[in-house]
Amino acid sequence: MARFCPLASGSSGNSTYISSGASAVIIDAGISYKAIAERVAAAGGDINKISGVAVTHTHSDHISSIKALLQKTHAPLFASRQTAEYLIAKNLIPSVTDCIITDSDTATFGDIELVRFNTSHDAAGSCGYRVNTKSGSCAVCTDLGIVTDEVRNAISGINTVLLEFNHDIDMLRRGPYPPHLKIRILSDLGHLSNSLAAAEVAGLLNSGVKQIICGHISRQNNTPDLAVAAARIAAEAVGAKANMDFLLSAARVGMSEVSVF
Secondary structure (H helix, E strand, O other): OEEEEEEEOOOOOOEEEEEEOOEEEEEOOOOOHHHHHHHHHHOOOOHHHOOEEEOOOOOHHHHOOHHHHHHHHOOOEEOOHHHHHHHHHOOOOOOOOOOEEOOOOEEEEOOEEEEEEEOOOOOOOOEEEEEEEOOEEEEEEOOOOOOOHHHHHHHOOOOEEEEEOOEOHHHHHHOOOOHHHHHHHHOOOOOOEHHHHHOOHHHHHHHOOOEEEEEOOOOOOOOHHHHHHHHHHHHHOOOOOEOOOEEEEEOOOOOOOOEEO
C-alpha cells in the first residue's frame, strides 16, 4: 500500500509526502520544517524515517526549508543538475547530506523509485516526478506553462496525479497583478490555467489515471471550485463522472487528505 499526501500546495508553499512500505520521500520543502514534520506525522509517517528528498525547481515556495529538512533527516537529495548547482551555490545543501543525485533521471529509495521529467517553467532544471511503488504510481506535476509529450508520457497510466490548475484566465486578466507578472504566468514558462490543465483530463483518464488532484491553485486568480469544475466538465465530455469513475479533488494550501493506492 502506498500513501500520497500534498502537505501544502500553492504559491505560499509546496511539499508532498509519499510512502510505500518502510520507505518514504518528500518532494519539495516550501513550508517550514516544523510544518512538514507535523503534517508527515498527521499523514501517518515519521519525519525521522524519510528515505529521500527531491526538489522540482529553485523557486522559494519549493525550497524555503530545504536546508533544514536535509540537515535534520540526513536524507539524500534528488534533483536536476541545474537545481543542485543552484542549491550548492546558495549554501542550501548541508555537509551531512550523504548523496546528491544529478546525473540520472531515476533514483531508488528503498521501495520507491523516482523518475524525473522536465517541465516548461522559468527555473533552470525545472522538473516533475513520477513515483513508482510496488502497489502503483503517482506524480507531482505542477509549475509548468505547457504540457509536453514528455510530461504526458510520464504521468500516463498512473494511479494519482497532482496536476497544476493554477489560474482562471479571466480572473488573472481582470485581477490586480501587474502586466509583466500576468504575461509571465500566461507564458509557456509560467503556470497551467484551468483550461490547459482540463484539456489533459480526457487523455489521463483514457490512460487509466484513477485520481486527479488539482494543485498549485492561485489564491488571487482562481478558486478550488473553479479548478475542480473545469476538470469535471472535461471528464463529463468523454463520459466520465467525477468521484464515480475517478476521484477528483483540490489540494489545499494546508495539508490535503491522504490518498491510498
